[in-house]
Amino acid sequence: MADRAADLAITLRVIGIGPGGPRQITLEAVDAIAATDVFFLLDKGSRVAQLTDARQDLLDRYARAGHRVVTVVDPPRDRNPDDYRAEVLRWHTARVDALEAAIGEHLRDGGSGAFLVWGDPALYDSTLRLTGQLAARIGPGLTVEVIPGVTSPSALTAAHGIVAHDVGEPVLITTGRRLAETPPGADRNQIVMLDSHLAFTETAAPDDQVYWGANLGTPEQVLISGRVGDVADEITRVRVELRERTGWVMDVYLLRRAR
Structure with missing residues (x-):
């Protein structure tokens, strides 16, 4: 079926849907969802089922009658590889293989498919890299x-x-993985993403300010702010509790160096 994709004239939409709240979606995204035939969802297992439910809620609200949802099993990934970049590239290639097969099977000539992307597709998301590889193949x-x-x-x-x-x-x-690499002079205001280990608890000074938020825009949203020395332990504890209660955490924080 993958070979068939190369014979199609199709449109793939990469639609940013915001950080989680169903009202934090643009009118342009609503129109794009309504114009799409097939939505491809990468299945990451039951641990993030609530995220899948949130996407489905958007489709129930905004997709047109007769749309289809195609679930593609997300290939496994080593979360602690010796060579991080090489592992990510391998994982992306496996994803492209699976998506190309799904497109060839489920999209007709002249049809449209879409990926619903948390936040914005241009910021710490791999979907545009995947569609770039798909474009090279198709x-x-x-x-x-x-x-x-x-x-x-x-x-x-x-x-x-x-x-x-x-x-x-x-x-x-930046990311939690790279936070310690920020050079002096560039570290006054840092927005940190993809930080499951809360790297600021090891790199920040007690008088630095942190503004932390998790599951933004959802009923489970949590916000904590203050001096790092005062709130770091609370953020660590609340993050663990939130993950245990909901099964997932998407968090981000602003770290502001003390003058």
């Missing part, structure tokens, strides 16, 4: 459309009612 018959979404950093600062920086200051967006 060829000119594939058109990729990208619809931006509300990012978790913007949802975080809005939820806390703060500006991400002082007047004229820069903001660095």
